[in-house]
Amino acid sequence: MAEPGHVPGAGSSAAIASERARREMLRDARVTSRGGVRPRIGADALCEAILLQGSDTIWGYPGGVILPLYDVLADHPGLRHILVRHEQAAAHAADGYARASGKVGVCLGTSGPGATNLVTGVGTAMLDSVPMVAITGNVPNALIGKDAFQEIDITGITLPMTKHNYLVRSADEIPYVIAEAFHIARSGRPGPVHVDITKDALMGETAATHPSAADIEAGLPGYRPKVDGHPRQIKLLAEAIAGAHRPVILAGHGVLIAGAERELLELARAAQIPITWTLLGIGVIDEKDPLAYGYMGMHGWKHVNRAIQSADLLIGIGMRFDDRVTGNVRxxxxxxxxxxIDIDPAEIGKNVVADLPIVGDAKHVLDALLPLITKVDPAIRTDYFAELATWRTESEGSSWHGSGGFRDGVLSADFVVDRIAAGSGFDANLTADVGQNQMWVARYGAFRRPNSHISSGGLGTMGFALPAAMGAAVAVPEKVSWAIAGDGGFQMTLQELATVVQERIPVKIALMDNKKLGMIRQWQEIVYAGNYHSEQLAGPDYLKLCEAYGLPAWKVSTPDQADAAVAAALAEDGPALIWFEIAERQNVYPMMPAGKGLSDLIDKWGDDGEDVTEGDAGPRLDPMHPTEGGPK
Amino acid sequence: MSVGTSARSLPGSGEERRHLIVAIVNNKPGVLNRVASLMRARNFNIESLAVSVTERSDTSRMTLTIVGDEVHVEQAAKQLYKLIDVLKVQDVTDDSTVEHELALIKVRATKRSRPEIVSVAEMHRAKVVDLGDEAVIVEVVGEPADIDALVELLREFGIKELVRTGSVVMSRGSGSIEEQVKR
Known part of the structure; x- marks a missing residue:
């Protein structure tokens, strides 16, 4: 036998390519020595393309096949690479970076596990319409499909959770694909785009030039987001507004994405309409504005849900009537x-029947609508607004918030959120985790500025807060960035403490420790008749943990310690953590049990620090088959 | 406790029927996967799907049949449109169209039954394309209902194999969905 070894199909072109690729996986890949002039390779084109798109930060983690990129990163000094401790955090950080700044976030991982670790963060960005470009390396072309080391079909995995994805097999494709990926990620309804690049594409020499924005648009005949609403529909909306007696605006993330906050306020003022908001719509209006009525939905304010239930006209803008917002649609x-009004035609008529659908960008539609609005004399709304004000007083008064409810020395979560927000001059970016802490931030964060609230709404990803707050801190260094996380979510991604220390990212972490999976405990108490399981959560001594990581930290167990700790954390130049030992059994109220409607809120406010005991749980409510007679 | 008495109607509580959707897509690897994956993820069931290249080599044409009510199918079409590689989507169910499908049916045959099979085939404007001692292959092109009818008739002889292409459809008249693709 002339050919030694066991090469399948030896001598064929496929076999030769595969052998060459296998050798390439291992050999020293550097194209020339440091001193010499080296040719431009695919990895260079990638760095150039990212910079050209206005992004200056990559959140990433190296690995075998992505190493050619790390080999040239130092030659592109405008691009900051931040080494995370887990790729999931890279994706969340890119997400927080994008939400806080409006720029496209970029994250990076190697093939196989590096890529699969990114997936949760990519899915989080998809559900919340966040512009992101996620880049992964892949094995060399000839090894694709051979189950090579760290090979997985990652484009197959990200296909249903990205706006679009690519497998790039040659260096020449890189400039065009990256430019197109950024365009798709940020335009229309934004979303994550995944670009998987083979090792040989990263290493290949290329002279490919970067396309213009016009080239990119011309090359996408199947992608023309419709930004202008239909004039006839807009006219009908103006007429509907003129005829409405109890109108309510439901503002969502789309208003923030479109940058239509000013237009929204103008509409609300001209037509005298109260503005309510979804979880991701927080920040569409200064919460102190007289027309800002509040946060809606499952854990929204009772007065807000009451206003929606009694409205004669709902104007949904850049939101999608999801189940947490509507409850039972019937x-x-x-x-x-x-x-x-939504830029995504598929959202209209998906969850509720729209009587007046308008496809378009919130800013464009409101711009066209405003000249058609007949100015409403506030006197006409006197009765309506008086009723709304009464409801508001009732509902806010029954909340602990602002009522000195942190009684008997017990530290309540709403108080903590309030002190963080106030201590930061109501100007910080607050990034929530998922669960009770998320709802407390949404309810009590008192947001006054667009894009200052960051939260995983659609996917509800625990572990989101710390890495996303890192992203926000890097994107908007002039604002304080808080991560407000429960002890459950914090323990999912606390490895990033090392990242914030190493990179000196000045994130302020508020750990809301109730030693529980609080929302699980709340559901088991209310919905599962007190049948508790797996809700007790042990954690480390967080002061020792922070000491080990080299992070200043304070412990707060009583209300009187809160302000001083917040001030001390803010006085630090770098990252810091406050360990708030909050009430262990505080629930988020009101609460709309799944399957119920907005008028069926459970509204039970405790009169002491521990508001509900296990023995006082009330009858069992099946979340799938709700019956009457549950706790009201 | 709800405030009003009238219940809000839900999207898509209308009558279910079979819809024909035509999609013009980029002729690139993975596009079929994108379409199939989307339909699965959004809980739409594809009854049949036919794909081929169009007069332009860079685009393909898909004909999908989906069962659902108006809103359900409209949602499917809107979701399809969101795919970057999908250039044009049209529900042609209520248009005046030519809808054809091709089927190959391998029928068990004996010397005695063979002439009978051939005559059943001819009555349905089908062709016998292979004639063996123990089986014949009948090829038929036509509307799905006509094919159903022929299959029923041939069933009594015993069907060994059946393959159908799924419907392909084209609107009558001079209009062209492919010309509507904006470039």
Whole structure:
């Protein structure tokens, strides 16, 4: 036998390519020595393309096949690479970076596990319409499909959770694909785009030039987001607004993405309409504005949900009527006509029937609508607004918030959120985790500025807060960035403490430790008749943990310690953590049990620090088959 | 406790029927996977799917049949449109169209039954394309309902194999969905 070894199909071109690729996986890949002039390779084109798109930060983690990129990163000094401790955090950080700044976030991982670790963060960005470009390396072309080391079909995995994805097999494709990926990620309804690049594409020499924005648009005949609403529909909306007696605006993330906060306020003022918001719509209006009515939905304010249920016209702008917002659609806003403005035609008519659909960008549509609005004399709304004000007083008064409810020395979560927000001059970026802490931030964060609230709404990803707050801190260094996390979510991604220390990212972490999976405990108490399981959560001594990581930290167990700790954390130049030992059994109220409607809120406010005991749980409510007679 | 008495109607509580959707897509690797994956993820069931290249080599044409009510199918079409590689989507169910499908049916045959099979085939404007001692292959092109009818008739002889292409459809008249693709 002339050919030694056991090469399948030896001598064929496929076999030769595969052998060459296997050798390439291992050999020293550097194209020339440091001193010499080296040719431009695919990895250079990638760095150039990212910089050209206006992003200056990559959140990443190296690995075998992505090493050619790390080999040239130092030659592109405008691009800051931040080494995370887990790729999931890279994706969340890119997400937080994008949400806080409006720029496209970039994250990076190697093939196989590096890529699969990114997936949770990519899915999080998808559900919340966050512009992101996720880049992964892949094995050399000839090894694709051979189950090579760290090979997985990652484009197959990200396909259903990205706006678009690519497998790039040659260096020449890189400039075009990256430019197109950024364009798709940020335009229309934004979302994550995944670009998987083979090792040989990263290493290949290329002279490919970067395309213009016009080239990119011309090359996408199947992608023309519709930004202008139909004039006839907009006219109908103006008429509906003129005829409405109890109109309510439901503002969502789309308003922030479009940058339509000013137009929204103008509409609300001209037509005298109260503004309510979804979880991701927080920040569309200064919460101190007289027309800012509050946060809606499952854990929203009772007065807000009441206003929606009694409205005769709902104007949904850049939101999608998801189940946390509507509850049971059958009983949702039974008297209201629904106008729905969204840039994504597929959102209209998906969850609720829209009486007045308008496809378009929130800013464009509102711009076209405003000249058609007849100015409403506030006197006409006197009765309506008086009723809303009464409801608001009732609902806020029954909350602990602002009522000195942190009684008997017990530290309540709403108080903690309030002190963090106030201590930061109501100007910080607050990034929530998922669960009770997320709802407390949404309810009590008192947001006054767009894009200052960052939260994993759609996917509800625990572990989001710390890495996303890192992203926000790097994107908007002039603002304080808080990560407000429960002890559950914090323990999912606390490895990033090392990242914030190494990179001196000045994130302030508020750990809301109730030694529980609080939302799980709340559901087991209310919905599962006190049948508790797996809700007790042990954690480390967080002061020792922070000491080990080299992070200044304070412990707060009583209300009187809170302000001083917040001030001390803010006085630090770098990252810091406050360990708040909050009440162990505080629930988020009101609460709309799954399957119920907005008028069926459980509204039970405790009169002491521990608001509900296990023995006082009330009858069992099946979340799938809710019956009457549950706790009301 | 709800405030009003009238219940809000839900999207898509209308009558279910079979819809024909035509999609013009980029002729690139993975596009079929994108379409199939989307339909699965969004809980739409594809009854049949036919794909081929169009007059332009850079685009393909898909004909999908989906069962659902108006809103359900409209949602499927809107979701399809969101795919970057999908250039044009049209629900042609209520248009005046030519809808054809091709089927190959391998029928068990004996010397005695063979002439009968051939005559059943001819009555349905089908062709016998292979004639063996123990089986014949019948090829038929036509509307799905006509093919159903022929299959029923041939069933009594015993069907060994059946393959159908799924419907392909084209609107009558001079209009062209492919010309509507904006470039």
């Amino acid at each position: 009983t949702y806003a039974p008297k209201a006509k629904i106008a729905h």
